[in-house]
Amino acid sequence: MNQFSSGLDLANLVLSSDLLHLSWDAISNLYRDNNPSDPTLILRVKYRVYSQPSKASIVVFVPSRICTALHLQDEGSDLVSSATLRENFPLFDFLSSKDNPSFSIHRAAITLFASLHDELSPLKNQLGNTTPLIITGHSLGGSVASLFTLWLLESISRKATKRPLCITFGSPLIGDEGFQQAILNRPTWNSCFLHVASNQDLIPKLFISPHNAHAPNIESTSQTNTYRPFGTFLLCSESDCTSFEEPESILELLVAMSSESMGNQNSSENLQIVDYKGFLEYLKCKAIFHRGVSEMGEWLNNPFRAGVSIQLESIGVKKSQQQQNDIIIRIEERVEKFLACKINVFDPSKKLNDRKIDMAFLEWYKKVSKDHGGYYDSYKNVMLKPRATAVLHKRILTRYWKEMVTEAERMPQREGASFRFRWLYAGTNYRRMVEPLDIAEHYKSGKKDYLTQGRSEHYMLLEQWLKDAKPEGGQNSANERTKACSQTEDSCFWAHVEEAIISCNLLNAGETSSENREMCRLALLTFEQDVMDLVKNYAASPEIFLEQSSFMKWWRQYQMIVGSSYNSSLTDYMRNHKYQHYK
Template identity: 40%
Template sequence: MNLAQSFSSGIVLAPFVTSSGLLLKTWDAISSRDEDVVSHVGNRLFWKVFEEQGLTVVVFEVKNFDLQHNLVSSSYLKENNNFHRFEFLRAKKIPDFSVDGSTVSLFIDNLQKLDELKSEINSSNPLIVTGHGVGGAIASLFTVLLLESVGSGKKRPLCITFGSPLVGDKKFQEAISRSSTWSSCFIHVVSYKNSLPKELNPPPRDYMPFGTFLFCSDTSSTCFENPESVLELLVSSTNDQSQGFEATDYGKLVKNLYRKAICKDFTSRGLNLTHSTSLNACIYLQLCAALGLTSDMQQLQHQNINALAAKLEKLENKFMYQKKEKFDPSKKLNVMKIDMAKLEWYKKHCKGQGNGYYDCFKKAISTADQDAVQWQKNLRNYWSDMVEEAEMKPQTEAAAFRIRWLYAGTNYRRMVEPLDIAEYYANGRRKDYVAKGRSRHYEVLEKWLEADKKEKGDSNSNNRKNVELILTIDSCFWARVEEALILCGELESFKEKEEAKGKLLEFENYVYESLKKYEVSPEIFLKESSYMSWWNKYKGMADNSGGLANFMRNPLHFDQYTKGNFSFP
């Protein structure tokens, strides 16, 4: 992606939102004094439910509440307040997060009634949850409460807040943003004159926005999705005109913006932006729109705005790159397929040298072995990241991810994990790869496959087709071979070790059962393989009466196995 030709579409998207009439309808519900609509009273919290033309609007209002900014962790809330409602947001990579203490305390004080409200909402209607000021913060938390069921067939709610303070830290933002469905449920309208969204105790960056922010002036608006850019705008002291701002001014703002939405002239006259990048120019114009700067004011504050625009340009570049990577992971997967193809070539190359690719990689003698190291690392890094990303997704999205990537991930695990095992045992001093050395992402990929088999009712049936080309089904096979070699060494030194004999017998049975199912690559029978090294040591220690011994006694069996026509008794 050529970032020099990137653009920021916020100044185009904002009029689309303001022209829809959605903000007008929402603010009308907030400011409504319709006596026919019952106001529900909680502990310093009030809410109304409007049902109109197939639309449900829930309005939250907070009165006589002193907002004291402090962050409390979800684990603290769970242990000390018995608050479990947001547990579904936690993930392996986000085990804990923090929310604003005073806001969540108010939320918890009214939790029973809010749970009742949640169950009473008509799920068949589109739902808007809204509020102004602290009421908007409560609206955000209530919408989070609804997110758990989003993706299970229910309509997603839309939360629209006006001048709401921030409600959580960076981990809270990451927990919500791990699902694009969740983060798209939030639109926060902020006037450049309103100080409440900026009221953050030092250090202000302990808080982090989430969702889409619509920054408004009297004459124009723009929107940002990047949380770091939003935070930069909120904490910036540029053109702070918060004095004398009233709640009712949001009503005037949305009406003005609705009228002006048909105006397509976003150009700031009198400014020379010819030497700016396309993205920098877009952001500059967005800042002028959000701050309501006239042409004269733009000239006076050009230097300050330009500095802020340069800072936001860096943040937006970073954000666009991250979104691009997440949006099209299959593109990178195609690149990874090239490395998989190279490892397939390496596998065939090693076999041509009379050795298996596992043992060639372990010995690392040739240039091809060194090249394989880079392909291995590229693939391992990619799949480790992909598994981590999947685990951060909500359950429904993670399930869809697993189905889509299961085949590629299984092939990767069976091809690359043996190389990790070879590295682990290469120096001859390590033991127990499965318990001490195995990367967690291999375990996760294996669990996905087992879960898929269980769901489909698949069983491991004999597969004799193309046996010569198969990858060993158990990607930890070579780790078990290495452990068996270590046990043989122990038996040579300590004949009395019955435990070692028992483990070797278990391994012997494991190999034979795997062979019977045609789940092992015939590469193990190459003369210089670690498996054959093990067998040559073990056959003198075993009683040679078992199924594996009978199979291994005749080398012709190896060819028959490779062709898929050996009949196991």
């Protein structure tokens, strides 16, 4: 199937359903109770809830008066930054993330939403578990509908299988690239938005740079446009319609189809609401019948481009042959990249089961390494033939968890928090199993100071998230354990052992300065205490006491340095072989 034909298929599917008709009928009903043609009315947004037990519940938002370009500019067409919103109206802070910290929202849209906030709060709580739920709006009412949907999505569990559907008609773009990216970072959110835009309606293209239609490539388009689209756009002409999801193509096509249908008409004089009902009825009838395909000419040899050409014809874009070819080539390049990104979207839930197989192999490797100094030393000293396979499984696991941590960092704040908690157990198990192998490779290559010069950031983040997490029942403290854990809780334990060995070697050599010798002694005393803390809390793996382990190697060096007259909790524990009971 042509990769672009899905746009026509989706348009047919949506038109054949009652979703758009139900939404526009609800909008029309709310308009009938007002007089939107009166330009003296103060611009506000009104809403109503239509509860239909046998069908979807619908929340409708419409402006109190017709919104033209002139009106929107008067109300504020500029963007309000997230920094400013944080001071006055921090309701959408959840869109921020480490990877995407700032965003901006259309001033008129956020102002109108804020004016309804007190009324919408109880409605949000009431509708939180309502399914199916349609949130719809026209013009600036569509902008408020989009913001209300995002606000509702933020409170819905990530595990929820049903989410509200937001359908807007003739709505202007409402946010910048940061706002767009915050939504695209959550594909489940992006799929909740369907924006219907007619080629007779100027409002959807109002904040798009005019020369965007002639952008030679994606990069230049990004730089010349402030407002950015998200979700799926259903683009309609008087003859047909199609749908697009790739953002840059949406921008270009909104301009192209509007300019062809409206010419140089002054938007401020266009005071009529576009008859979307007429569009919908005509297009629904047409969707039932077979769509004709125009002569493709040279494009027939390239079905990828032929699909775009059909879609351009559907929405009435009839440029010169060269201009149309240029548009098709640009859209082809963009959508190829967009589809590639969607295909490569990191889905941790689908891959986690495969990673369990990798972890199982390392568990087996750990078991068979006991007779060769233990898991850490066997890997470091290449004592077993299966080490090569262990290296492969280690690399696969590391690649997966680095991607997972990066994805979690990209998530909007609250969404990211739930994501982290869900995967916290698996990530902690991975860190304690795999990081010792990274430490082994670091010191085997002759390097030092793993903690400051070798440790990957994804380990640090996994460790920090564990510290930040609150326990949910069960054991709340390591002190409640009655036997040793299979993995040492401190995944950097072997790095501390290696540094302790280095300190012992420096003291034995006697070539270092008195200041450095004192630093080595203090480091060793700290290490002693840390080891005993792990032992008392049963937080160390018994393998650290295997006779061939690096820890026992350190102990034999250390007891010779401190001498028989030195006493401490650790020396008493080791000299009296109490560790044998621990094992």
